[in-house]
Amino acid sequence: MSDRAISIIFFVLIIALTIGITIWASRQNKSTSDHYVAGGNIKGWQNGLAISGDYLSAASFLGIAGAISLTGFSGFYLSIGFLVAYLVVLLLVAEPLRNLGKYTLADMLASRFNKPGVRSAAALSTIAISMFYMIAQLNGAGALIELLLGINYTLSVIVIGILMTIYIVAGGMVATTWIQIIKALLLIVGTVTLSLLVLAQPSIGFNPVNLFNEVESQIGPEMVVPPPPSGLVAGLDVISLNIALVLGTAGLPHILIRFLTVPDARTARSSIITATWIIGLFYLLTPVLGYGAALFVGQDAIAAQNPAGNTAAPQLAEALGGPIFFAFISAVAFATIVAVVAGLVVAASSAFAHDFYSNVIRGGNASEQEQLRAARFTAVGISVAAILLALPAASLNVAFLVALAFAVAASANVPVILLTIFWKRFNTTGAITGILVGLFSCIILIILSPNVMTGPNPDPPLTPIIPIEAPFPFVYPALFSVPLGVLGCYLGTLLGGGGAEREREQGLQTDYDEIYVRSLTGISNIEQEIEGSTQQEEPRTT
């Protein structure tokens, strides 16, 4: 009884804190530019913390710890993949995208391709990816609140849905940025403390090697070594998972939009340094959390509370730190979920309101106020849709669901983003077919896979979603859907419309020389910048 009361007090405190920030921030939310990208005025370290906050979602904190606690090494792939993916973003995508973009992914594509179809396709894939990601977060929230308050999954998903809608509608991107910063700090404190508690146990004695030794001797060597090779399909599935993890980040709209919230390239880079260190150190601690939970909570107790292991980290906090620490960790995890979902809703609602409503439906003639209202209505609509889709996903691991969102991002967005920047001959038809082929091949393969077509007697025994044997044997689709997305871009370019040169003459495509120079230099208004700099040297570097 008293434990439950403490949990609720802490829980309410954190929620009150984040709502307070939202109210404060909403007073500063005046223009559409503020709503989408915080007016481009966030400092480097703040943005770095916000990126970490966006990135360290329920999948990282709840999902990976749970996966490592139940399956050992193979759960750690998620940590490695999520981190190394930052190199793809940093080296290939971040700066060109910043230099070309304005608010959304579609803006960046539209800087080269001048057809509403490109914007619509990009908005569609942004919404689809955000939706998958949100289902994962809500799924984690459901498991957590079930453990924390004892209310059921359905109710807690609805509570989170209402909270996140309040955040977005009131605060926009300024609010989500501040929530992410505060949440990132809380999450770091929570994770480091929890790891120290694990390492302080007498059998570990602050020596991480002892942790591995204990797991090997107490639970078994199969928890420490990678799973043994078991055939071609299983092996290729591991590769497929890793393709999605390493490429997917570069196609995640809510991560990419963060590079537009800082004033210049140098700040964008310094924010990446902060983010990569925080994210890396966090992921380095995931085996401590996962193995700690396996040792000090026990695999049976973890699986009994949640078959996918989603509550391993909070259970570990309860076992080692008592009711107050448990309440703190749960509240941090809850704030994490609400904050990440808020960021996702902003990305998805910007995509719809800005790219589809304003530029396609209204032909670019919507006023700022109409756009803002459309963004808010969309935020509510998307939240409701995600809540409804999250309800049947109760028994899946959060990190697994996020890995599927990464696969969709890697297939639909990444080929088009890279080719827009680097391929001179790329054309409008290629961009549209690339997004659509990548998006739909990925979603169709997920539906045909054992994830959805569970067969009549699924293993592990979960509720069968569609009781038919899956015709597509792979759990992760990226191995096939990413090449299909690239092929869609290539064939669309070859077969559809004129070449890039002809599209340029017809005004359908921006000159590639311009894209090339702009993406590398950030020069956006050549007449002004080149002529203007004859009078005075501009020190600015965008």
Next chain:
Amino acid sequence: MERHEEWVRVERTSAFRELTHKRKAFILPATIFFLVFYFGLPFLTAFTTVLDVNVIGAINLAYIYAFAQFAMTWILMHLYVSRANGWDDLVDEARSEASRSGGEEGSS
């Protein structure tokens, strides 16, 4: 002067060429290296057992390889950022070089 020509003028400056050359010289090999290094781990663990060797206590070669990926990410990130901060000067140079050459040819 046509818009296209102005972009080409920037492209032709020696500073811009130096910028693209330097970027390519770093990013291409770095990308190939980290992708090969990254996919090496899942390939080796999914199809062989060569990494199942304990090195420090129960910490096996697969975990050592995994931790090395963290080090690689941090090192490559810092190498890139320190280089890219230097490239910003080339952008400014390209800008002023292009406007100078435009001033000579054009009739602005």
